Amino acid sequence: MNFSEIYNDSCNFSLDMMFSGELIDVTEPATGNRLGSFAAATLSELDRLIETTREAQEGWANTDFDSRAKVIRHFAALLEDNATLINTWNGRECGSIEGKSQWELQACIDQAYMCAALPMNPYGDIYPSNIPGRENHCIRVPLGLVGVISPWNFPLLLSLRAVLPALAMGNSVIIKPDINSTVVGGYLIVELLKQAGLPEGVCTLAPGGVTVGQRLVEHPQVDMIAFTGSTAAGQQIGQVCGGMFKKVALELGGNNAFVVLDDANIDGASSCAAWGSFLHQGQICMQSGRHIVHEAVADAYVEALCVRANNLAVGNPNKEPVHLGPIINERQADRIMRLIEDSVAMGARVVCGGKREGAFIYPTVMTQVTPDMPIFKEEIFGPVAPVVTFASDNEAIALANDTPYGLAASVQGADMSRAKRIASRIDAGMVHINDQTVNNEYQVPFGGMKSSGNSGRFGGPANLEEFTERKWISIRDEALIYPF
Structure with a gap:
């Protein structure tokens, strides 16, 4: 498939991602026309993908902060360079009007530049100790592998608001977009990150429906789930992750x-x-x-x-x-x-x-x-x-x-x-x-209460906490002698 031409009126593409599961059509909601198709990942293919994406995480986490920032800045520039491609697909695949697509893309560009600055933030604190000669360091460390399950309505933004800070903090990522937005919410992101210089396997795509998403949630090698979608689905995901002591960020419905x-x-x-x-x-x-x-x-x-x-x-x-x-x-x-x-x-x-x-x-x-x-x-x-x-x-x-x-x-x-x-x-x-309810600023923590989420927050400094975990390291020059 020619990446630069898949938005043409005559397109009838098949996304070549080396999967062999159910063939799913990409349909234009305005016309009902079939634009193309993609093959879902089988569960065995997903298991292998999880394994390889997790293996890629350690090398990425050990990359210096400036190299990580450089990749994300390059990705932001590629979003700008591919505006016509992205916005056209947002309109055709997701029914977005031109102004909405343009706003969504610009919000993602702004967010990318903000996330590029995250790796150079202080990543720890020093706490006092009541034991003479001890230093207490509390640092943030990557979670490992983050599964991002995103919806179709703002497919680019609601994928990238988790993908980019997760990558910035040294995690690897698997994206599972909605089947109605696999191109905008998944394929284009992974392809542009690859072009931006992200090492092979650090951010991968798991196309498919509910079965693929469920396996991603339940898999023991996936360390966090960032889910945006319905409250009913979020409740099920929260129950699974809670039982596995797995970190989960749930951004759910609203009325x-x-x-x-x-x-x-x-x-x-x-x-x-x-x-x-x-x-x-x-x-x-x-x-x-x-x-x-x-x-x-x-x-x-x-x-x-x-x-x-x-x-x-x-x-x-x-x-x-x-x-x-x-x-x-x-x-x-x-x-x-x-x-x-x-x-x-x-x-x-x-x-x-x-x-x-x-x-x-x-x-x-x-x-x-x-x-x-x-x-x-x-x-x-x-x-x-x-x-x-x-x-x-x-x-x-x-x-x-x-x-x-x-x-x-x-x-x-x-x-x-x-x-x-x-x-x-x-x-x-x-x-x-004196403003409306549809507000989002990339530098402000975003999230809901009650059945709208589990108090997870995306945006600005909240990303530092959301996509890391804390580790306490105490240090002494010599071993302490205890009573026995």
């Missing part, structure tokens, strides 16, 4: 509250809401999923949000400039429409949108929503903004916390003291005042 106070700027709030709810067709764990709006401004807010929703173009991002592309697959589109229809049957009202044309669902605003409706209770992962009203701050906080999830939230309001008080009482790992 994020977007709270609009009665003193909020409606124009600004509706803009934040449209972005937070409809970006990438709402297929984001940080999506603004529940709009909790003060009853005094609810009518004005719904009107403003519907104006924005009705102005958004929906279509194939590979053929025309649009704001919303396709839903990733038919099963997910069916689920979104079922959430809408079941809630309407319970009394909710569709104010705008609510329409589906094949793989495309139009941005939807719903009112007369109550907390017992599925559109309020469940993570939507689609372009829907359900609105529920409140009369007091305590009621707003109770509605915001009425979910097992705790990933992100937003508070819109003019009184900063009031907004901060409300933000401090919302059970979420990230709360943004």
Whole structure:
């Protein structure tokens, strides 16, 4: 396969990765067309891959920090050089619009340069001792082999936010991307890291579905799992890793509250809401999923949000400039429409949108929503903004916390003291005042609470802890003489 041409309209490729398992098609969600195929790893092939990737880790960990940084900086430059290739594939394989693909790529470039600086950070501390003549050193050491299991919605970013810091800290990595994003979330990454000078076998690809991911989680030679995906899958992974005393970072689902106070700027709030709810067709764990709006401004807010929703173009991002592309697959589109229809049957009202044309669902605003409706209770992962009203701050906080999830939230309001008080009482790992919920900065620790994760954090200095473990080394010039 010609790496530089696999995004052409006429492509009908087969990824040659020396695996012989089930043949899986790569399908374009906007058209349903088959773009190519890849063979999944068999379990015996995966076992051998784990063994060789683990063997490569020791040599990589012993590489000086500047050499590791140089590889990651070169990789960042290659991301820039291959922008057209990467962004085109993000659109075709994952249904991303051009602006989303560009933002995702730039976030990965920024993150790569940040991770290139990680190896030169201090990697230990010296602690005092109550024993004369002893020095206590506490250092960070690599975990070993890290398995990265990533989703399809932001395939490049959500793979690299674990792959790059893991490599920077001296680990080897196996990537198991979702079958809907094996090219963007796996193959392109491994290929560009190879071109950047990463030694053979330090970062490898394990293509396949649930069986491959399960084996990666359960394998005793895999020292850590970094998983981004559904809460249900994360619970199973957490149970396995807990039983094996294996480190695990879980970034899971969300049903994020977007709270609009009665003193909020409606124009600004509706803009934040449209972005937070409809970006990438709402297929984001940080999506603004529940709009909790003060009853005094609810009518004005719904009107403003519907104006924005009705102005958004929906279509194939590979053929025309649009704001919303396709839903990733038919099963997910069916689920979104079922959430809408079941809630309407319970009394909710569709104010705008609510329409589906094949793989495309139009941005939807719903009112007369109550907390017992599925559109309020469940993570939507689609372009829907359900609105529920409140009369007091305590009621707003109770509605915001009425979910097992705790990933992100937003508070819109003019009184900063009031907004901060409300933000401090919302059970979420990230709360943004006068901004939307889909926020990510590579230098800031990212993660959720409750069923949105296990307090694992990606980003900035948190990476130093997440992808290493601590070792205590005490030192004396001579052996201490004990009573016996």
